[in-house]
Amino acid sequence: MTIQTVSTNTSYGGVQGVYRHASQATGTDMVFSVYVPPHSAGAKLPVVWYLSGLTCTHANVTEKGEFRKACAELGLIFVAPDTSPRGPDVPGDANNAYDFGLGAGFYVDATQEPFARNYRMWSYVTDELPKLVAENFPVDAKRQSVMGHSMGGHGALTVALRNPHRYRAASAFAPIVAPSLVPWGIKALTGYLGPNKETWRNHDTVALIEDGAKYSGFLVDVGEADNFLKEQLKPELLQAACTKAGIPLTLRRQAGYDHSYYFISTFMGDHLHWHAERLKG
């Protein structure tokens, strides 16, 4: 598996890169970013996966997430994939809406036509891209963790719950926690997985917890001024599910913050310290 370098820039003594490769999973070219902090020759470093939200590419968090200073200090590799396949032959939303299709892969492997061929973001972020990154960067595969925002928060929490031994820590900014119950999620899961809601449960954080999935604990920040909080995010459902299942949840409701990268970048350092603590040794 070969990768093509799109760009590299030195930052905080490390290297911020953007790379392109031909993805088997999606059948398209995919672009992702990797920050490698300064490190001694031959060292293998822990890796934090960041899954982005609706409308994003790798570029949103790479340019606005303000993660590099903490990653450099803590010795963390930071990887940001795209949120969907892209290209002239990739089908999107029939009405070009922002919440389905391009930029809105929802971290599932679609089973419904015409999406099943390309929309395989679950396989991409949990299988293909980790292998590619391990082959090309100084990664310690035993020390991985995952975080995400909004749709990517949903991705991070479901990826962690279904692979608790692979991802030692998981956190989220303004995650969708119960996609089966909210408009963004119902539209996406119907479109990608079909109308049988039983097939959605594997991609619904609250449903996974209700069905017995366990995890060592989550850090979740939400903004009290987030316009999506009440209709789409519903963090109270995650709180109830975690309390009932005995999963430790640190849920912080941040007054005045909205859904944007001004919110994410403010708390990015806290999240990276949480991850670094759990990726030690």
Ligand SMILES: N[C@@H](CCC(=O)N[C@@H](CS)C(=O)NCC(=O)O)C(=O)O
């Ligand atoms: N701005 C969009 C909503 C989608 C949105 O807020 N996307 C979030 C993730 S769910 C985001 O990160 N957008 C890109 C950015 O802020 O850079 C709209 O209403 O049209």
